Amino acid sequence: MTPAGEPAFSLRGVSYAYAQGPAALSEVSFEIGRGETVMLLGANGAGKSTLLRLMDVLMAPTAGRICAFGREVSPDILRDAALSRWFRSRVGFVFQDADAQLFSPTVEEELMFGPLHLGLAADQARRRAHELAASFDIERLMDRAPFRLSGGEKRRVALACTLAVNPGVILMDEPTTGLDPKSESWLIDMLHQLAAAGKTIVAATHSLHLAAEVADRAIVLGSGSGLVADGPAGAILDDLELLERANLIHTHAHAHDDDSHAHPHTHAGRHTHGEDGR
Ligand SMILES: Nc1ncnc2c1ncn2[C@@H]1O[C@H](COP(=O)(O)OP(=O)(O)O)[C@@H](O)[C@H]1O
Ligand SMILES: [Mg+2]
Secondary structure, eight states: OOOTTOOSEEEEEEEEEOTTSOEEEEEEEEEEOTTOEEEEEOOTTSSHHHHHHHHTTSSOOSEEEEEETTEEOOGGGGGSHHHHHHHHTTEEEEOSSHHHHOOSSSHHHHHHHHHHHTTOOHHHHHHHHHHHHHHTTOGGGTTSOGGGSOHHHHHHHHHHHHHTTOOSEEEEESTTTTOOHHHHHHHHHHHHHHHHTTOEEEEEESOHHHHHHHOSEEEEEOTTSSEEEEEEHHHHHTOHHHHHHTTSOOOOTTTOTTOGGGOTTOSTTOOOOOSSOO
């Protein structure tokens, strides 16, 4: 069912418009190879979340085609139990808002939900939940209600739940939102470990820090919701003119011509826009 060597994702001319809205995404094309760590960069409203929702087949593109592992996907496939299982066991999505993802009465049940849904027996699902809890250092939270956890704890639980079905591809929307510096370093370490384990990671962010720490490749959406750059993360993060045009930085270069903060080889003059990425 999954031809070997096919890219994890292939998008061709993908556009999306919400009802009565302008284009939220405009003719986007790219491929994501297996094992890549890709950061989807763009200012607020550029269409990052829309793109991830389309890749998670939560909605269908208005135009264009999305293939996962060589097979065209659309929300229709989720109505077929076998296809739905095929897709959901390969692609996991970590929501921006953990509260929208976590709904079980306890963390343990939350961790068991995905494995049970994919057909594991209860004792196997429970074993899987406890293994994950150990590797995420959340064993002490197992009997707690997810909605009562701190932001950092929720993020850990949400990522653990996504990994509970061992997907090869992990889609994440603004994974550092609301994390304190310690939780952010934990997340960066975790992404390095997942990448080293061969996972394909696609994360939407406006955090250039996160992109610089973990990405192999960056895809930039401009304010017109089209793709404005796609290439090695290092080269893209050094292209200040591009980042400024995409509203990802504000260099102050014109206000203070002799201001060394604007020097293109330092990161000192960079400020990402927006607070929560919604
Ligand atoms: N549920 C929705 N209904 C209508 N418009 C939406 C909805 N979600 C997003 N949009 C609009 O689509 C555009 C892209 O939004 P989004 O994908 O959330 O961008 P980003 O995640 O990059 O901030 C924005 O103009 C936004 O206002
Ligand atoms: Mg968003």
